[in-house]
Amino acid sequence: MNTLSLSTIRQNLSTFDFSGLGIPALVLLIMAMLVLPLAPLLLDILFTFNIVTALVIVMIAIGTRKPLEFSSFPTVLLFATMLRLALNVASTRVILVNGHEGGSAAGEVIAAFGEFVIGGNYLVGFIIFGILMIINFIVVTKGAGRVSEVNARFTLDAMPGKQMAIDADLNAGVIDQVEAKKKREDLSQEADFFGSMDGASKFVSGDAIAGLLILIINIVGGLAIGLSQHDLNFTQAGRIYVLLTIGDGLVAQIPSLFLSLATAIIVTRVTTAESMTEQAKTQFSNPSALFIAASIMTILGLVPGMPHTVFLTLAAATAGIGFMVVRNNTADEAAAAAPQVNDAGDAPKELDWDDVDQVDLIGLEIGYGLIPLVNPETGGQLMPRVKGVRKKLSAELGFLVQPVRIRDALNLAPDVYHITMNGVMRGKGEVRVGKEMAINPGQVYGKLEGQVTKEPAFGLEAVWIDPSQRDYARTLGYTVVDASTAIATHLNKVLRDNSAELMGHDEAQQLLDKLAVKSPKLVEDLVPGKLSLGVITRTMQNLLAEGVSIRDMRTIVESLNEAATKTQDPDQLTTMVRPKLGRMIVQGLVNDDESLAVMTLDPALEQLLHNVLQQNQGTGMVLEPGLAESLFNALRLGTREVEEKGHAAVLVVSPSIRSWLSKAARHRVNDLTVLSYSEIPDDQGVNVIHTVQASNKT
Numbered sequence: 001m002n003t004l005s006l007s008t009i010r011q012n013l014s015t016f017d018f019s020g021l022g023i024p025a026l027v028l029l030i031m032a033m034l035v036l037p038l039a040p041l042l043l044d045i046l047f048t049f050n051i052v053t054a055l056v057i058v059m060i061a062i063g064t065r066k067p068l069e070f071s072s073f074p075t076v077l078l079f080a081t082m083l084r085l086a087l088n089v090a091s092t093r094v095i096l097v098n099g100h101e102g103g104s105a106a107g108e109v110i111a112a113f114g115e116f117v118i119g120g121n122y123l124v125g126f127i128i129f130g131i132l133m134i135i136n137f138i139v140v141t142k143g144a145g146r147v148s149e150v151n152a153r154f155t156l157d158a159m160p161g162k163q164m165a166i167d168a169d170l171n172a173g174v175i176d177q178v179e180a181k182k183k184r185e186d187l188s189q190e191a192d193f194f195g196s197m198d199g200a201s202k203f204v205s206g207d208a209i210a211g212l213l214i215l216i217i218n219i220v221g222g223l224a225i226g227l228s229q230h231d232l233n234f235t236q237a238g239r240i241y242v243l244l245t246i247g248d249g250l251v252a253q254i255p256s257l258f259l260s261l262a263t264a265i266i267v268t269r270v271t272t273a274e275s276m277t278e279q280a281k282t283q284f285s286n287p288s289a290l291f292i293a294a295s296i297m298t299i300l301g302l303v304p305g306m307p308h309t310v311f312l313t314l315a316a317a318t319a320g321i322g323f324m325v326v327r328n329n330t331a332d333e334a335a336a337a338a339p340q341v342n343d344a345g346d347a348p349k350e351l352d353w354d355d356v357d358q359v360d361l362i363g364l365e366i367g368y369g370l371i372p373l374v375n376p377e378t379g380g381q382l383m384p385r386v387k388g389v390r391k392k393l394s395a396e397l398g399f400l401v402q403p404v405r406i407r408d409a410l411n412l413a414p415d416v417y418h419i420t421m422n423g424v425m426r427g428k429g430e431v432r433v434g435k436e437m438a439i440n441p442g443q444v445y446g447k448l449e450g451q452v453t454k455e456p457a458f459g460l461e462a463v464w465i466d467p468s469q470r471d472y473a474r475t476l477g478y479t480v481v482d483a484s485t486a487i488a489t490h491l492n493k494v495l496r497d498n499s500a501e502l503m504g505h506d507e508a509q510q511l512l513d514k515l516a517v518k519s520p521k522l523v524e525d526l527v528p529g530k531l532s533l534g535v536i537t538r539t540m541q542n543l544l545a546e547g548v549s550i551r552d553m554r555t556i557v558e559s560l561n562e563a564a565t566k567t568q569d570p571d572q573l574t575t576m577v578r579p580k581l582g583r584m585i586v587q588g589l590v591n592d593d594e595s596l597a598v599m600t601l602d603p604a605l606e607q608l609l610h611n612v613l614q615q616n617q618g619t620g621m622v623l624e625p626g627l628a629e630s631l632f633n634a635l636r637l638g639t640r641e642v643e644e645k646g647h648a649a650v651l652v653v654s655p656s657i658r659s660w661l662s663k664a665a666r667h668r669v670n671d672l673t674v675l676s677y678s679e680i681p682d683d684q685g686v687n688v689i690h691t692v693q694a695s696n697k698t
Helices: 002-017 018-035 039-062 075-101 108-117 122-172 177-228 234-267 276-283 287-302 308-342 368-373 382-397 466-475 483-497 503-520 520-526 533-545 553-561 570-586 602-614 627-644 655-666
Strands: 360-364 405-408 416-421 424-430 436-439 453-456 461-465 481-482 596-601 650-653 673-676 684-694
Touching: 018 075, 018 483, 039 075, 039 108, 039 234, 075 234, 075 503, 108 234, 122 177, 122 234, 122 368, 122 650, 177 234, 177 416, 287 308, 360 368, 368 483, 382 405, 382 424, 382 503, 416 436, 416 483, 436 466, 436 483, 461 466, 466 481, 481 483, 503 520, 503 533, 533 553, 533 570, 553 570, 553 650, 570 655, 570 673, 596 627, 602 655, 627 650, 627 655, 627 684, 655 673
Parallel strands: 360 405, 596 650, 596 684, 650 673
Antiparallel strands: 360 416, 416 424, 436 461, 436 481, 453 461
């Protein structure tokens, strides 16, 4: 049992990742320095480790090509600052307890900085420490903090535009999905990094202030302890404790200055593919600037009274560097030109299918002024609204509506948007970000102050108002919507009016596959034995074009199974399927009392249309212009009268002319539904409220 336990323990230890203990060990060390007294030797080791750590951080910052390569810097800065402050606490304890024993009581490192660096003169040490504080706090830290704040603000403000640019590159085929995902992750990490750096810069400024306060506390406390507890006179106490305190301050302030320098380097870096050293080497290799500087130094060196040797020597060195840069640049240009000569005869890259972009089935192009509507961080609600439109239409039409590709278009005016289908514009409008649209539904009880406009979806009179006027506008009878809702409503109307174009072979196949899960035999009998997928797709497109939902796929497929033995024509199949869907077609047209208010054609007019259709069998209906004009004017007039009575405009005709009349009236008479007598369920109550009459005008 013990052997098994020991072997299990050894196995667990062999697989344990000890690298994860580094940060917890550092936290434990910091806590120990804050609580436990440390020996002078251990203080020497920790102070040296602190200096080395600060130097390593500075070197990493210098070699970093872009800030995200050192994304852990804010956290590293926090721990380095805490380590330095913990060292200050530990050294203060040793200085105040053992300082009366002499200069080495707090360790060799502090003694060296107190004696050698400042020459044993505490006044000189205090002045040097003050200068370091001014450089660190006022120059480096304050500047780095300001740059961090500006970087964070501009990075967050630029995120929507950068995200749209990534989407544009993805849609244009410049990048693929994997690269687009990586770019989005980098963009999010960049925003998080600069946001963290804005806060991390406060660590550095607080560290500088803490160093000054600790210095004052140590001097006052040391003098008090030396005079009261160790019977030292003021001069002795001042020399011992002030020198130790100054040495302690310097040995801690130098790493603090390095950390401030690293912070400034990180936040002032311009993201390129080069490190700071490579950038400086490239950008300072300007021979003109070097030669001008050498000339000025030479002139100054020839002025009487100037140190001629130093100025002329540096002028010669600067000119020599300029000549070296010219020579190197000439060699680089020759090397760059050589491959161009060798490759001049190479044939250009052959085009392939990757160079051909596919148009988006549904697209929404917006001007740059509407980008805030897409960004959730600025309160943009356009994307949720578009998703809601897709969800609602998919549920009502009976198939999945494809995603809407939203992209910014620089060729559009700032507040303009275009709705496209298959790369062709099908609707456009103009909205105002930060404003709300008050729509006149037909009857209002007052006027609003604002910019007069037209509601883009239905062309209603509207006014752009401030959000503060929303409640007042509603009391006057206006319908108030924001810019995102206005665009979504327009998109909903365009997609609904053109729903037949959204139905393709893939969608039809997916609907059949979904039905086959529950009714496999039904689908198997129809496709491909009786009807091809193309005929079925065309039939469903006809239904959608006439405003009929295809949610009831079971009934549609059963009807097609019966009708397929009689015809293969999609138009005739549509006519045969519609009566089976009659109850679903009618349910959205009935009144509150469950009755169906309808219009009918004058019997003589209906017989005339029937005769014309019979005479033009196979060539399509051709009406005399005068009769056609009179017919559609009468239909428009009847539709208006019926709608004013609060009913849906429904025209009932014989099955033989329904299909033709529905197509003819679709783009000539708005909001008119054409039914045949066979499509109305037997138990549905019908109320004829208008008869359409027309005559041939000569």
